Amino acid sequence: MNTPVIHPEKMVVVHDYFGIRGGGERVALSLASNFDATLMFGYRTSETFDADMFSADIRDLGLPSMFQKPGLRAAALAMRFRSSRREVRQYPTRIFSGVSAPFAAPKAGSGRNIYYCHTPPRFLYDQKDHFARVVRGSPARTYALERFRKAYEAAFGRMDVVVANSQTVRERIQTFLGRDAVVVYPPCDTHAYKWLGQDPFYLSTARLSPLKRVDRIVDAFIRMPDKHLVVASQGDDFEMLKRRAADAPNITFLGWVGEERLRILIGKAIATLYVPVDEDFGISPVESMAAGKPVIGVAEGGLRETIVPGETGLLLNPAFDVNQLVEAVEAMTPGRALTMRSACEARSILFSESRFITGMNAAVGK
Incomplete structure (x- = not known):
């Protein structure tokens, strides 16, 4: 394949992959749109954003589906991005987003490498023990992870600028990688979300995986048959949680829903x-x-940086149990939720897309 000829002012945004509708994916789309950049990624699935949210200037590396599975994905993507390094080098400014995308970074001095770090890979650092229990790694897997860690840290070392998506992540970068970072919070399209009243339900949109602890939310509503929970997401725990709540008619699982329906659900929830x-x-x-x-x-x-306790929500102790979650839901009556509306709307403006782009302009040096 011929290396494309790049306009000298053109920028590229390199993101791991588009497999879900998450915050990292929104960051990559926002960067590509606002900087009129080429968007390069490992692959895209039907579970992610609609095609019309992607610009025409995309570069899908087409990672085969057999390598898109957890346990294989990060390493396979790293290899695919590494092989694209020469192509990426044609762009004078490169922004990397994700765990494997930084492997595409050319050596320092050949342009500007900017890393928007959502977090150092949790399976290598702060959540290493959790992931080791889940996969029950063999000596060969342990060796492979160690090689991945060293290669990731080498790629990290090629970055001219490191941006953290929160103070929480900045502290992880300092702890595990020994480097400081500037904090630029991710963008929220605050104009797209509206208060649409209060229908009688509470909403969970977190991906259904163990670290998101949606199982505790489900257990709490099993104990509150008079309150309705809507779960608008999917993930590895989807079927398990549906079975868990099989006898609870007050819990509804929708799976992933489209952008418009998601906004309506948020706008109508208590x-x-x-x-x-x-x-x-x-x-x-x-x-x-x-x-x-x-x-x-x-x-x-990061929730300590976004939610103001008592004003825009309630924050539980990190060691909370299901009983405390039940108490919090019962305390968040429709009336109390309504009193927080204005504070919530005002607080969200701190994380608007315009503030994000202003911060990234400073990081990029525009």
Whole structure:
């Protein structure tokens, strides 16, 4: 394949992949749109954003589906990005987003490498023990992870500028990689979310995986048959959680829903629930606040930077149990949620797309 001829002012945004509708994916789309950049990524699936949200200038590396599985994906993507390094070098300014995308970074001095770090890979650093228990790694896998860590740190070392998506992630970068970073919070399209009233339900939009702790939310509503929970997401735990709530007619699982329906659900909910383990940033609470809806969250990770306890939501102790979650839901009555509407809407403006682009302009040096 011939290396494309690049305009000398053209920029490229390199993101791992588009497999879900998450905060990292929104960051990459926003950067590509606002900087009129080429968007390069490993692959895209039908579960992610609609095609019309992507610019015409995309570069899909087409990672085969057999390599898109957890456990294989990061290494396979790293190899695919590494092989694209020569192509990426044709762009004078490169922004990398994700865990494997930085492997595409050319050596320092050949342009500008900017890393928007959502977090140092959790399976290598702060959540290493959790992932080791899940996969029950063999000596060969341990060796492979160590090689991946060294290659990741080498790619990290080729970055001219490192941007963290939260103070939480900045501290992880300092702890695990020994380098400082500037904080630029991810963008929320605050104009897209509106308060649409209060229908009688609470909403969870977190991906269904163990570290998101949606199982505790489900267990809490099993104990509250008079309150309705809507779960608008999917993930590895989807079928398990549906079975868990099989006898609870007050819990509805929708799977992934389109952007328009998601915004309507947020706009009509009483409040949202989001209780992950030490979240990097968490765009869902900001989207909730943009719609004037308070958040029942947890006092760790990025949620400490977005939610104001007692004003825009309630924050549980990191060691919370299901009983405490039940108490929080019962305390967040429709009336109390309504009193927080104005504060929520005002708070969300701090994480608007315009502020994000201003911060990234400074980081890029424009």
